[in-house]
Amino acid sequence: AQSVTQLGSHVSVSEGALVLLRCNYSSSVPPYLFWYVQYPNQGLQLLLKYTSAATLVKGINGFEAEFKKSETSFHLTKPSAHMSDAAEYFCAVKEDGANNLFFGTGTRLTVIP
Amino acid sequence: GAVVSQHPSRVICKSGTSVKIECRSLDFQATTMFWYRQFPKQSLMLMATSNEGSKATYEQGVEKDKFLINHASLTLSTLTVTSAHPEDSSFYICSARGGPRDGTDTQYFGPGTRLTVL
Numbered sequence: 001a002q003s004v005t006q007l008g009s010h011v012s013v014s015e016g017a018l019v020l021l022r023c024n025y026s027s028s029v030p031p032y033l034f035w036y037v038q039y040p041n042q043g044l045q046l047l048l049k050y051t052s053a054a055t056l057v058k059g060i061n062g063f064e065a066e067f068k069k070s071e072t073s074f075h076l077t078k079p080s081a082h083m084s085d086a087a088e089y090f091c092a093v094k095e096d097g098a099n100n101l102f103f104g105t106g107t108r109l110t111v112i113p
Numbered sequence: 114g115a116v117v118s119q120h121p122s123r124v125i126c127k128s129g130t131s132v133k134i135e136c137r138s139l140d141f142q143a144t145t146m147f148w149y150r151q152f153p154k155q156s157l158m159l160m161a162t163s164n165e166g167s168k169a170t171y172e173q174g175v176e177k178d179k180f181l182i183n184h185a186s187l188t189l190s191t192l193t194v195t196s197a198h199p200e201d202s203s204f205y206i207c208s209a210r211g212g213p214r215d216g217t218d219t220q221y222f223g224p225g226t227r228l229t230v231l
Contacts, residue, residue, distance in 0.1 A: 036222070043119070043206050044157075044222040090156065099170075100147060101220055105156045 002027060004093050006104035014112045019063075019078040021107050023091030026072065033074040034092040034101065035065055044090065050074060061085070086111045116140055117209050119223035126197055127231055134192045134226045136207030142187040143209030147220060148180070151204040163190045197230045204228075 007022040025031065032051050036044040048059025055067045061084075065076045074091060091104040116139040126132050136146055144165050149157040161182050163169040169182035179201075181193040190209075194201055204227050208220040 034219070041204075041225070041227065043117075043224040044208075046219060046221065049219060099145065099162055100159050103156045108154075 002031070002093055002095060002098075002102040004091050004102050004104035006089075006091050006107050008107055009105065010108045010110065012110040012112060013081045015083055016080050019076070019081045019085065019109065021076040021089050021091075021109065023065075023074045023076065023104060024072055025074065025091075025093045027093065027095060031096065032094045033065075033067060034094070035059065035063070035074075035076050036090045036092060037061075038088040038090065038106075040087075047076070047089075081109075081111045083111050083113065085109060115219075115221045117143075117207065117221045117223040119207055119226050121226060122224060123227045123229075125229045125231065128198050129196055132194045132197055132228060134194075134205055134207075134228075136190045136192070136209070136223050138188045138209040138211075138221070141209070141211060143190075143211050144187060145210040146184055146190040147208045147210070148182060148190075148192050149206045149208065151206060151225075153204075157206060160192075194228065197228070199230045202228055202230045 003026045005024045034049045035047040038044050047063050048057045050057050050067045058064045063078045088106050088108050090106045092101040094101050118137045120135045146163045148160045151157050160175045161169045161171045163182050163184040165184045165187050184190040206225040208222045210220050
């Protein structure tokens with residue numbers, strides 16, 4: 001069965017510092033991988049996705065993620081945090097041909113001024 | 114493109130009443146829609162998968178008669194919480210699969226509906 005692990009339920013960074021949110025998945029074949037962001041009392045917004053094309057995926061708001069098959073990871077990064085990046089981030093995985101997404105438990109990002 | 118709306122955004126109802134939540138894909142046709150439930154500070158829990166013109170597929174532990182799902186068209190799915198009770202209070206989020214440029218593997222999420230049952 002698919003599973004997604006997000007290490008660190010809470011991450012705090014200073015404004016301007018590097019953002020690194022970790023995501024590891026379990027799958028015997030490379031799946032489709034997604035990062036979503038959720039602001040308070042709102043739905044999820046797609047940040048970026050990996051669909052077996054380039055392993056380094058660039059998303060919106062300056063975020064990017066790198067698919068590493070050997071590490072079964074899809075960590076999300078941003079070179080310089082902005083106050084507006086404070087939100088909940090979810091990693092999700094979908095196997096090819098499957099219907100639904102499996103979500104990680106989420107990581108709350110706090111940006112310190 | 115790929116916008117999903119939900120209505121209402123917030124609803125408060127009395128125990129025992131039924132509540133209907135609408136999910137619409139505004140600029141694309143969604144053959145599949147998903148309904149999730151999210152408890153405070155937790156991840157999303159898939160409740161059911163809804164395919165246009167057919168019965169919804171419910172996840173284990175989700176009561177079919179409690180949470181009625183109808184997907185009558187390619188742009189509209191509804192979730193009706195029947196005889197709601199306080200424990201049904203939650204944040205309900207829908208998503209739709211299929212977009213104008215992103216193929217069929219991306220789910221686009223609605224803004225969510227906050228249900229409070231008194």
